[in-house]
Amino acid sequence: MSRAQGQERSLPPVEAWNPPFCGDLDIRITRDGRWHYLGSPIGRESLVRLFSTVLRKDEDGKHYLVTPVEKIGIKVDDAPFLAVELHVSGEGEGTLVTCRTNVGDVVEVGPRHPMRFATEEGTGGLKPYVLVRGGLEALLTRPLLHQIADHFEECEIDGLPMVGIWSGGTFFPALPAAEARDGTEVE
Helix, strand or coil: CCCCCCCCCCCHHHHCCCCCCCEEEEEEEECCCEEEEEECCCCCCCHHHHHHHHCCCCCCCCCEEEEECCCCEEEEECCCEEEEEEEECCHHCCCCCEEHHHHCCCEEEECCEEEEEEEEECCEEEEEEEECCCCEEEEEHHHHHHHHHCEEEEEEEECCCEEEEEECCCCEEEEEEHHHHHCCCCC
């Protein structure tokens, strides 16, 4: 990974800022992680990375670009970030999964950065997400899902055998073991 694994970058304290809402701006983050302004892709990676540092998801479920003096609504189709690189070390309960996002965040999956699995509408396939910060998640890209699936293990949760991944001493269930044995599609 480009930075020391698990080392988080210094970010503005957007969670502490409470500026007035100034309206919506036609900025959209599409399912493929691309940022668009007025329908056109933002081609400058440095600008996207800058915007990503002031992005926040509030309790209303909406995403905002926030500065000390203004709060502007934007649209996010799925997750605002993509996990584009994955490193898995260790085995069993000692496994540690580290992800790097398309905007440069590096997080270790565990209690501070949990992983969750959703079912994709229409296909029934798995969609894994990792919490990056402040309610903002990264969707693991398809190759990373296949990479992480290679490390799936079975663990019983509340009497139900589940298949999932260990990381940071925590088990993150993906699906019931019976569904995994029935061949549920890993999307």
